[in-house]
Structures are given as structure tokens and as C-alpha cells.
Amino acid sequence: SQELEQSPQSLIVQEGKNLTINCTSSKTLYGLYWYKQKYGEGLIFLMMLQKGGEEKSHEKITAKLDEKKQQSSLHITASQPSHAGIYLCGAAINNAGNMLTFGGGTRLMVKP
Amino acid sequence: DTGVSQDPRHKITKRGQNVTFRCDPISEHNRLYWYRQTLGQGPEFLTYFQNEAQLEKSRLLSDRFSAERPKGSFSTLEIQRTEQGDSAMYLCASSWTLTRDTQETQYFGPGTRLLVL
Numbered sequence: 001s002q003e004l005e006q007s008p009q010s011l012i013v014q015e016g017k018n019l020t021i022n023c024t025s026s027k028t029l030y031g032l033y034w035y036k037q038k039y040g041e042g043l044i045f046l047m048m049l050q051k052g053g054e055e056k057s058h059e060k061i062t063a064k065l066d067e068k069k070q071q072s073s074l075h076i077t078a079s080q081p082s083h084a085g086i087y088l089c090g091a092a093i094n095n096a097g098n099m100l101t102f103g104g105g106t107r108l109m110v111k112p
Numbered sequence: 113d114t115g116v117s118q119d120p121r122h123k124i125t126k127r128g129q130n131v132t133f134r135c136d137p138i139s140e141h142n143r144l145y146w147y148r149q150t151l152g153q154g155p156e157f158l159t160y161f162q163n164e165a166q167l168e169k170s171r172l173l174s175d176r177f178s179a180e181r182p183k184g185s186f187s188t189l190e191i192q193r194t195e196q197g198d199s200a201m202y203l204c205a206s207s208w209t210l211t212r213d214t215q216e217t218q219y220f221g222p223g224t225r226l227l228v229l
Binding site: 004033035040041042043044045048088090099100101102103104105 | 221
């Protein structure tokens with residue numbers, strides 16, 4: 001079965017600092033999804049990457065999928081308290097895109 | 113578009129009782145998914161529907177779990193004879209998928225948090 005490993009598991013940064021979260025897969029990724037979750041709430045979709053080398057940005061968040069499609073990174077520039085939460089990477093386990101397997105999440109805290 | 117909704121948001125029950133959760137997907141989404149998330153972990157896939165057909169079920173979905181999507185719109189997830197190990201957040205997601213081989217974004221609801229005493 002496919003496994004996703006996220007690092008770091010938790011992160012505390014000072015407001016205004018940049019940070020990177022990594023997601024590594026044991027198998028080739030058909031699709032890689034980044035979600036954000038506030039404690040006790042549902043998942044908010046951030047970005048989806050499919051092609052090797054693909055990079056997408058939304059506001060101050062940039063996600064990349066490496067050429068071999070086995071690793072993705074999420075980079076936040078000039079972090080703000082509103083960025084705090086749990087970041088989850090999810091991967092389609094086959095090309096049908098009907099089941100996602102998730103990493104354990106990265107808990108981000110931004111200190112004002 | 114009001115997003116995916118789930119009801120109830122919280123449920124406390126005693127061991128051995130049956131519980132049922134409801135999920136209303138985004139209007140016109142043809143796929144609906146159920147996931148379970150325990151504290152400190154990522155969500156785990158349980159099952160999914162394409163319209164009213166249940167196409168995949170995880171090994172996590174024991175015989176005590178049953179899901180339906182009778183008219184291809186809302187879905188229910190029932191857990192019979194609940195156990196303390198069933199305590200978790202149950203998340204529903206939906207997507208619009210044109211063909212089998214396309215990757216489409218799954219949009220999640222707020223979840224139902226179940227506590228079994």
C-alpha cells in the first residue's frame with residue numbers, strides 16, 4: 001500500500017518567517033493534494049498537483065511536485081497567525097483518483 | 113454552492129448503541145466519500161459512491177458499518193453496536209468526476225465527531 005510521510009510533524013515559527021513542509025511517498029504519485037485543517041474541523045482544499053515538476057501558488061503558499069513524482073513540498077512565505085493549523089498531504093492511490101491516502105499531518109503554530 | 117454538510121456535528125453514545133450520520137454533498141457532485149480520522153492522524157479512506165453505487169470499501173469498514181446513498185444525493189453511514197474504538201471524526205467528501213481516470217478535487221465537510229463511552 002502507498003504510504004505518505006510528512007515532515008516535520010510539528011513546527012513553531014515566528015510571524016513573518018518562511019517555512020517548508022515536505023511530503024514523501026513510497027510510490028509514484030498519481031495526484032498530490034494539499035489540505036489545511038483547523039482543530040476539530042473539516043479539511044480545506046489548498047492545491048492539487050499532477051505533473052512532475054509542477055508548481056502552483058495561492059497567495060503566500062506555493063506547492064511543488066518533484067520530477068519523479070514521489071515528493072512534494074509546501075512553502076509558506078512571510079507566515080501569519082492565520083496560517084496556523086494542520087497541513088495534510090493526500091495522494092491518489094491509483095489513476096482513478098477515487099481514494100486518497102493521507103500523511104500524518106504537520107501541525108503549524110505561528111507566534112505573533 | 114453551500115459546500116458539503118454533515119449532521120450531526122457531534123455525537124456521544126454508549127457502547128453497544130447504533131448511530132447514523134448523514135452527509136449532503138455539494139449539489140450535482142456524483143462522487144461521495146467517507147473517511148475516518150483519529151486524533152493526531154490523517155484521514156483514512158472508508159468507502160465511496162459513484163452516484164448511488166458503492167464502488168469501493170476499505171478493510172477498515174467492518175460488518176458493523178454500512179453506508180448508503182439511495183438516490184445518488186445524500187449519504188448515510190451507520191455504525192451498529194458501537195465500540196470505544198469507533199470514537200473518531202467521520203469525514204465526508206464529494207467530487208465531480210467526469211471519467212474514471214481523471215483526478216478531481218475532493219471537497220470535505222466539517223465532519224461528525226463521535227465519542228463512544
